[in-house]
Amino acid sequence: MIDDEVDLTAALAEYLGDAGYDVVTATSVATGGAVLAEAAVDLVVLDLSMPGGGGLDLLRTLRTGAAKSVPVLILTALAEPIERVVGLELGADDFLVKPVEPRELAARISGILCRLGMETRETVPFERATVDLTTSRLLRHGAPPERLGPGEVVLIRIFARNPNRVMAREDLLEAAPANSLDANDRSIDTRITRLRRKLDTDAIVTVRGHGYMFVPPVPDLPAGATGDIDAPEEA
Secondary structure (H helix, E strand, C coil): CECCCHHHHHHHHHHHHHCCCCCCCECCHHHHHHHHHHCCCCCEEECCCCCCCCHHHHHHHHHHCCCCCCCEEEEECCCCHHHHHHHHHCCCCEEEECCCCHHHHHHHHHHHHHHCCCCCCCEEECCCCEEECCCCEEECCCCCCEECCHHHHHHHHHHHHCCCCEEEHHHHHHHCCCCCCCCCCCCHHHHHHHHHHHHCCCCEEEEECCEEEECCCCCCCCCCCCCCEECCCCC
């Protein structure tokens, strides 16, 4: 991330770090160019207006040098259409105008890397949040990413890979034993209750007498529309 706004860069770098990225920052074109010359990076977030040279000059250099295939996302306060056009014509992969929502920046970065086959993330959407299983993070609109424990990730992955299927308590406990970071939980029921509360979801339902089932949420599902259900009668 090459930007001379130190406070903004630090805040965005912290957010992206929580989202699972390793971020290196530079405050000028010169220091940014030095970093790019020494280290292999997957993507550059580039400001256009900085002391000691403009971001467009660095972009021109990148597109004609050894790092010409590195994707570049322009992030700048210069909102004039000509800046956007020139940046894209020089080979920028995306363009964002400050101020920017950190979650949007993370989504744009992920989108670029996914399109280039450099990143594949396994995500599970819930009613009011999304779980990124690749980075073990819970993502909510307007909130910083929240780290999930190994046991929580295992449970979410099991449910996501077995939608609309009753999962017995014994199977869940065997797959996600309580000796993970969730070791203080006394039973799978307690852990499921805590997980549902953390996810703010009704999509993990109790099947009385059998276990739990993940019913993938649908758009505009009213809160409380899913809940405890009775197990189907056996043939």
